[in-house]
Amino acid sequence: MDNRPTPGKITLNIILGLLIVAAFAISWRVTDVDFVKLAKNLPNGKDIILAFLTPDFFTHDKTTITIETPFPIPCGSAPEAEIPLSGPRLVPSIMCADPKVKFILEGFNMAPNSDVVVRWNMPDGRVLTAVQATTDAKGHFTSEVESRPIAAAVNGVAAKLAVETLTSIGNLKPSQAAHDVLAAMFVTFFMALLSTTFATIIAAPLSFLAASNVTKRGPVGTTIYYISRSVFNLLRSYDPLVMATIFGFWLSFGSFPGFLALTVVTIASLGKLFSEAVEGIDSGPLEALQATGANRFQVVVYGIIPQVVPNFISFIIYHWDINIRISTIIGFVGGGGIGYYLSQKINLLNYHQAGTAIWAIVIVVWAMDFLSSEVRKRLT
Amino acid sequence: MLKIENLTKVYPNGTVALKNVSFEVPDGEFLVVIGLSGSGKSTLLRCINRLIEPTEGKVYWDKTDITAASPTELLHIRQHIGMVFQQFNLVRRSSVMTNVLSGRLGYANPWLSLLNIWPEEEKRRAMQALERVGIPDKAYSRADTLSGGQQQRVGIARALMQEPKFILADEPVASLDPVLSHSILQYLEQLNKEGITVICSLHFLDLVHRYATRVVGLKDGLKVFEGTATEIDRAKFKEIYGEEAQEVRATTV
Numbered sequence: 137m138d139n140r141p142t143p144g145k146i147t148l149n150i151i152l153g154l155l156i157v158a159a160f161a162i163s164w165r166v167t168d169v170d171f172v173k174l175a176k177n178l179p180n181g182k183d184i185i186l187a188f189l190t191p192d193f194f195t196h197d198k199t200t201i202t203i204e205t206p207f208p209i210p211c212g213s214a215p216e217a218e219i220p221l222s223g224p225r226l227v228p229s230i231m232c233a234d235p236k237v238k239f240i241l242e243g244f245n246m247a248p249n250s251d252v253v254v255r256w257n258m259p260d261g262r263v264l265t266a267v268q269a270t271t272d273a274k275g276h277f278t279s280e281v282e283s284r285p286i287a288a289a290v291n292g293v294a295a296k297l298a299v300e301t302l303t304s305i306g307n308l309k310p311s312q313a314a315h316d317v318l319a320a321m322f323v324t325f326f327m328a329l330l331s332t333t334f335a336t337i338i339a340a341p342l343s344f345l346a347a348s349n350v351t352k353r354g355p356v357g358t359t360i361y362y363i364s365r366s367v368f369n370l371l372r373s374y375d376p377l378v379m380a381t382i383f384g385f386w387l388s389f390g391s392f393p394g395f396l397a398l399t400v401v402t403i404a405s406l407g408k409l410f411s412e413a414v415e416g417i418d419s420g421p422l423e424a425l426q427a428t429g430a431n432r433f434q435v436v437v438y439g440i441i442p443q444v445v446p447n448f449i450s451f452i453i454y455h456w457d458i459n460i461r462i463s464t465i466i467g468f469v470g471g472g473g474i475g476y477y478l479s480q481k482i483n484l485l486n487y488h489q490a491g492t493a494i495w496a497i498v499i500v501v502w503a504m505d506f507l508s509s510e511v512r513k514r515l516t
Numbered sequence: 517m518l519k520i521e522n523l524t525k526v527y528p529n530g531t532v533a534l535k536n537v538s539f540e541v542p543d544g545e546f547l548v549v550i551g552l553s554g555s556g557k558s559t560l561l562r563c564i565n566r567l568i569e570p571t572e573g574k575v576y577w578d579k580t581d582i583t584a585a586s587p588t589e590l591l592h593i594r595q596h597i598g599m600v601f602q603q604f605n606l607v608r609r610s611s612v613m614t615n616v617l618s619g620r621l622g623y624a625n626p627w628l629s630l631l632n633i634w635p636e637e638e639k640r641r642a643m644q645a646l647e648r649v650g651i652p653d654k655a656y657s658r659a660d661t662l663s664g665g666q667q668q669r670v671g672i673a674r675a676l677m678q679e680p681k682f683i684l685a686d687e688p689v690a691s692l693d694p695v696l697s698h699s700i701l702q703y704l705e706q707l708n709k710e711g712i713t714v715i716c717s718l719h720f721l722d723l724v725h726r727y728a729t730r731v732v733g734l735k736d737g738l739k740v741f742e743g744t745a746t747e748i749d750r751a752k753f754k755e756i757y758g759e760e761a762q763e764v765r766a767t768t769v
């Protein structure tokens with residue numbers, strides 16, 4: 137072939153180059169690429185990323201406790217309190233007082249961001265509100281209290297400053313979000329498993345019909361071959377989201393329409409992968425089996441299936457993995473499972489819980505990836 | 517007796533692989549087909565059991581017209597024709613046992629065989645076949661873990677399961693080294709002595725001299741020679757293999 141540049145070829149190349157540049161310019165415009173904004177709005181992104189990075193997995197058991205600090209009025213009428221150095225505690229600025237003296241009362245390690253009521257618990261059992269306060273994020277408050285004459289000590293027993301608060305008692309346990317995410321992930325995992333199983337049961341036999349080396353013989357075989365191929369291609373041209381929306385309107389939203397959408401998409405995709413695996417086998421053994429007088433079914437069972445089983449299994453696990461991801465997305469359009477949970481939490485701005493779901497997805501996807509690569513390693 | 521009459525094969529792309537080939541193979545013969553690569557040896561052997569449909573001509577086996585057999589009849593005919601291949605054609609991932617048993621599929625109960633359920637009697641038969649070819653210990657190995665020579669023995673054991681009246685062997689030793697070639701051909705020779713007709717294509721003339729009771733030479737789809745190995749003189753040799761050909765030996769003795 138003559139490869140010398142001619143004026144015609146050069147012009148053609150220049151036009152081609154200009155077209156490529158134009159295509160990129162248009163792509164840039166329609167995508168609204170704005171890297172400056174990406175950097176400038178980093179703080180907006182930071183909050184949500186941080187929330188996602190601090191998922192809500194665990195919670196402490198909580199219980200209501202009453203913290204009491206004896207406060208002798210007047211001084212010397214009763215023993216003074218011994219204040220603990222840590223844990224939830226009430227700390228007055230003075231340890232005793234004469235009546236009608238104002239002092240500062242601090243509370244430590246209470247429930248954060250909550251309203252608390254400090255009372256006088258009198259020796260005779262009567263109760264009087266001393267002050268109301270609100271704790272900060274660390275569970276701390278400061279307020280001014282007056283030593284009321286009515287709270288004076290009686291017979292060497294002082295009235296007590298008391299407050300009720302929620303406190304965690306040691307034991308870590310999974311949070312509500314963790315429970316919900318686990319339940320939703322359960323649904324997603326098994327929805328993906330069931331749809332992959334159903335799809336395999338339907339796609340595996342069909343894939344033999346869509347394999348040219350099995351079916352494409354004679355006019356009947358050739359017709360069957362083209363019909364089954366067209367079915368796979370037709371099904372493949374629909375996106376899982378579109379499918380899920382259709383089934384969602386049809387059956388109202390939930391896991392079942394999500395499952396149906398996944399199954400249909402998986403049949404198409406596995407059918408194609410399977411039939412290509414069947415077409416890729418070594419034809420030698422088939423020839424040998426035919427030569428022994430084996431019938432068509434025997435040739436399939438003895439010659440084709442042993443050759444394609446490892447491929448089939450690895451495709452199935454691979455697709456199960458994909459289906460977990462797809463069903464997450466399908467959940468956003470109402471398909472149930474973890475995706476639905478995630479979309480709800482994001483809409484309610486509960487980013488910590490959304491973060492829990494995201495982490496769960498990451499872990500499961502990673503585990504499935506590991507599993508499928510391990511299985512594939514073993515199958516060769 | 518096998519009778520081949522005016523066999524012609526034209527592939528869909530127009531290649532004429534066989535032209536009007538006729539010859540007879542009396543029972544008990546070890547017939548060797550020779551010819552250059554592309555001369556039509558594989559096509560000829562496959563036209564006999566109709567793995568390839570001949571375009572024209574007839575193949576008779578005793579009184580049966582194989583070329584006219586219906587699909588079901590053809591399965592019954594193939595049941596008695598063993599075939600051995602250059603590339604062994606074992607199902608690589610299946611066990612040796614399953615590969616040998618698959619030679620029996622034509623005889624087996626179609627339903628049970630699909631579930632890979634075999635009567636004890638057939639398993640014993642398979643073990644005997646493996647003993648004949650000297651590898652009973654490999655019965656439960658995966659076929660692809662065997663060496664080439666061992667795989668070809670499995671191929672012979674599979675053919676034996678058919679209790680064949682004759683065996684078609686398409687270059688059964690072309691993938692093996694010379695020493696193994698003899699050991700494999702000796703199995704075929706042994707079977708031939710027990711009364712099984714063998715039709716075998718071979719490349720090396722020294723092997724032809726050693727094993728053939730009669731030889732058919734093909735060139736570009738035409739039969740250019742028929743006779744005993746000793747009748748292949750220099751002139752005949754050049755006619756079959758072309759002017760530039762040098763005789764190559766499998767073994768340098």
Ligand SMILES: Nc1ncnc2c1ncn2[C@@H]1O[C@H](COP(=O)(O)OP(=O)(O)OP(=O)(O)O)[C@@H](O)[C@H]1O
Binds near residue numbers: 528531556559
């Ligand atoms: N499926 C096919 N379609 C078209 N042409 C074919 C086909 N199979 C074989 N041929 C051609 O037919 C001719 C005979 O081929 P064949 O395989 O029978 O020869 P051979 O003697 O067995 O050769 P080799 O020693 O290489 O095995 C060759 O020219 C080959 O290219």
Ligand SMILES: [Mg+2]
Binds near residue numbers: 557559686
């Ligand atoms: Mg050949």
